[in-house]
Amino acid sequence: MTADLFVVEDLTVTLPTGRGPVDVVKNVSFTVGRDDTLGIVGESGSGKSMTALAVLGLLPRGAETSGSIRLEGKELLGRSERELQSIRGNAISMVFQDPLSSLNPYYTVGLQIEEMYRAHRGGSRRDARKVAIEALERVHIPDAGRRIDHYPHQFSGGQRQRIMIAMALCCSPSLLIADEPTTALDVTVQAQILELMAELQSTTGTGMIFITHDLAVISSIAKRVLVMCAGDPVEYGTAEQVFSDPHHDYTRTLLDAVPRIDDEVAS
Amino acid sequence: MTRYVIGRLGGVVVILLAVCLFTYLIFFKLSPDPAVMICGKTCTPERIDSIRDVLGLNQPILTQFWEFLQGIFAGRDYGSVHCSAPCLGYSFQTNESVWSMITARLPVSITVAVGAAVLWLLAGVIGGLISAIKQGTWWDRTAMALALGGVSVPNYVLALVLQFVLVVKLQVLPFPSAPAFADNPLLWFESYIMPWTVLAVGYACLYARLTRANVIDTLQENYFRTARAKGLSRSLVLRRHALRPALTPITTIFGMDFAGLLGGALITETVFGLNGIGKMAADSIAKNDQPVIMAVTLLAAFFVVIGNVVVDLVYTTLDPRVRVTSS
Ligand SMILES: Nc1ncnc2c1ncn2[C@@H]1O[C@H](COP(=O)(O)OP(=O)(O)OP(=O)(O)O)[C@@H](O)[C@H]1O
Ligand SMILES: [Mg+2]
Numbered sequence: 001m002t003a004d005l006f007v008v009e010d011l012t013v014t015l016p017t018g019r020g021p022v023d024v025v026k027n028v029s030f031t032v033g034r035d036d037t038l039g040i041v042g043e044s045g046s047g048k049s050m051t052a053l054a055v056l057g058l059l060p061r062g063a064e065t066s067g068s069i070r071l072e073g074k075e076l077l078g079r080s081e082r083e084l085q086s087i088r089g090n091a092i093s094m095v096f097q098d099p100l101s102s103l104n105p106y107y108t109v110g111l112q113i114e115e116m117y118r119a120h121r122g123g124s125r126r127d128a129r130k131v132a133i134e135a136l137e138r139v140h141i142p143d144a145g146r147r148i149d150h151y152p153h154q155f156s157g158g159q160r161q162r163i164m165i166a167m168a169l170c171c172s173p174s175l176l177i178a179d180e181p182t183t184a185l186d187v188t189v190q191a192q193i194l195e196l197m198a199e200l201q202s203t204t205g206t207g208m209i210f211i212t213h214d215l216a217v218i219s220s221i222a223k224r225v226l227v228m229c230a231g232d233p234v235e236y237g238t239a240e241q242v243f244s245d246p247h248h249d250y251t252r253t254l255l256d257a258v259p260r261i262d263d264e265v266a267s
Numbered sequence: 268m269t270r271y272v273i274g275r276l277g278g279v280v281v282i283l284l285a286v287c288l289f290t291y292l293i294f295f296k297l298s299p300d301p302a303v304m305i306c307g308k309t310c311t312p313e314r315i316d317s318i319r320d321v322l323g324l325n326q327p328i329l330t331q332f333w334e335f336l337q338g339i340f341a342g343r344d345y346g347s348v349h350c351s352a353p354c355l356g357y358s359f360q361t362n363e364s365v366w367s368m369i370t371a372r373l374p375v376s377i378t379v380a381v382g383a384a385v386l387w388l389l390a391g392v393i394g395g396l397i398s399a400i401k402q403g404t405w406w407d408r409t410a411m412a413l414a415l416g417g418v419s420v421p422n423y424v425l426a427l428v429l430q431f432v433l434v435v436k437l438q439v440l441p442f443p444s445a446p447a448f449a450d451n452p453l454l455w456f457e458s459y460i461m462p463w464t465v466l467a468v469g470y471a472c473l474y475a476r477l478t479r480a481n482v483i484d485t486l487q488e489n490y491f492r493t494a495r496a497k498g499l500s501r502s503l504v505l506r507r508h509a510l511r512p513a514l515t516p517i518t519t520i521f522g523m524d525f526a527g528l529l530g531g532a533l534i535t536e537t538v539f540g541l542n543g544i545g546k547m548a549a550d551s552i553a554k555n556d557q558p559v560i561m562a563v564t565l566l567a568a569f570f571v572v573i574g575n576v577v578v579d580l581v582y583t584t585l586d587p588r589v590r591v592t593s594s
Contacts, residue, residue, distance in 0.1 A: 056496055081501070085498045088495070088496055088498035089498035089499075090498055093496075094496045096492070096496075098489055101488065101489040102489045102493045103490055104490040104493070104507070105490070105512075105587065107507070115499060116497040116498070119497065119498055119499050119500065151588070153587070153588050
């Protein structure tokens with residue numbers, strides 16, 4: 001099957017808390033193929049971000065993981081920090097929720113893309129700069145050659161998320177994890193970012209995990225969906241299947257919470 | 268940018284003038300008659316009058332203030348004696364020119380301040396940094412407990428204890444004497460190391476706590492997580508994405524603390540008998556030597572106000588978000 005670019009099996013994440021260890025992700029399994037998008041939905045606190053961070057080995061201190069996470073057949077769990085560094089940003093990239101605070105305000109966006117490229121590909125600053133300018137052009141930042149020397153605060157929220165996406169893709173990763181990349185943006189900008197991500201995916205063939213609590217967003221971008229509730233995977237299937245015939249009450253509740261366009265047309 | 272700097276300097280002049288006037292009024296109003304003091308015990312009313320005349324004490328206060336200012340920028344005459352600019356008057360106690368007293372003592376105070384600053388920056392920042400990275404370990408706990416204690420030890424206690432132990436008991440250090448570096452570098456170092464340490468301890472403790480708090484805050488930042496998610500090496504992540512943001516605010520505080528110290532470390536200099544601005548201030552206050560008190564007050568104000576401007580300018584180059592747009 002082509003779906004085996006990325007496989008997660010029985011992933012459990014345990015975090016230490018004041019009241020003892022808590023399983024915030026319980027026995028989650030899913031796969032992502034090349035050129036494929038998996039949506040992960042669930043309400044706040046359901047363990048979506050922890051799942052994503054577990055993949056990159058970026059969980060909070062003291063966290064424990066079990067199960068299996070494999071990229072192109074290679075196990076990622078239990079790797080050393082060194083090995084994980086060469087995977088992060090290189091084979092697997094991540095885009096975070098809040099574009100306003102995800103870029104370091106002290107450095108130009110150019111430097112922040114270049115440092116990542118050079119960490120994985122080496123080469124001169126000049127080469128990295130060329131790559132960075134191309135990356136910015138790919139996400140449609142106008143006048144990229146000049147804007148590359150600007151600081152994050154000189155860009156709008158939507159532009160900053162574009163820059164984050166440009167950065168995430170600059171080493172041509174095989175998997176991109178987007179953790180609520182549009183939640184902090186207003187609706188029109190949100191639509192533009194979604195469009196951009198779909199466009200980039202179609203040209204690069206990157207597998208994508210798209211995390212959101214917004215079902216309307218999921219249905220527009222993901223072919224398959226994993227629904228999480230309090231750390232449990234409660235539903236996993238094609239978007240059509242899950243949305244038209246939800247097996248679980250929780251999914252139904254989520255669906256009912258979404259204002260649907262066809263509802264209004266029908267009434 | 269140039270306009271900004273000129274504006275700031277204008278502000279500096281206004282503030283310094285205000286400080287001048289304020290101190291002048293305070294000493295004029297609150298002090299005993301200087302003429303009586305200068306005249307001494309065996310004194311005739313005629314002599315007091317003539318001193319008043321020479322010092323211009325019979326003039327209205329604002330005229331006196333004006334002459335004082337004139338003295339600083341253009342020089343002035345006291346009777347037959349000409350005091351060339353910058354003239355801050357003559358000490359009532361020793362009749363020395365206050366300006367030459369300052370120029371003689373300032374190098375000592377600067378040496379004390381610079382040495383202490385180097386010590387406290389090294390100890391405070393490195394200590395705080397290690398604490399932040401090893402957050403919650405025994406090192407962190409011990410260091411922070413020490414830092415809390417260290418802040419509360421008064422300077423003079425520490426100074427006396429050090430002096431008693433190192434100079435009197437163990438005799439590993441000579442009594443501080445502020446020799447010139449060129450004459451005897453070893454003696455120079457041995458003389459200053461105690462004052463540096465005494466001054467540095469309090470600041471180092473403060474800076475350690477500050478650095479630790481800032482670094483820990485930065486480690487929670489989203490951009491720090493981004494940096495890790497990018498697969499950068501640990502050292503690059505720490506240097507670029509934790510240290511720089513965490514230490515930038517500390518430069519502001521450091522600038523102000525350092526500027527404050529240039530105006531003299533009163534207690535430390537006095538305890539160690541170092542002839543700096545701080546000791547001069549203490550002596551002049553004890554003897555109510557008004558021209559000297561005025562001068563040290565102004566000098567301290569000058570350093571603090573200039574320090575403020577320098578800090579702001581430096582900060583705008585360090586933090587892109589507050590950079591003054593020049594285009
Ligand atoms: N550092 C931590 N220590 C202990 N528990 C944590 C920590 N961070 C998060 N949690 C808990 O882990 C659970 C899952 O959190 P997670 O961030 O994965 O939720 P999420 O689905 O991403 O929610 P959101 O939509 O709000 O981002 C939550 O119950 C949260 O309280
Ligand atoms: Mg989340």
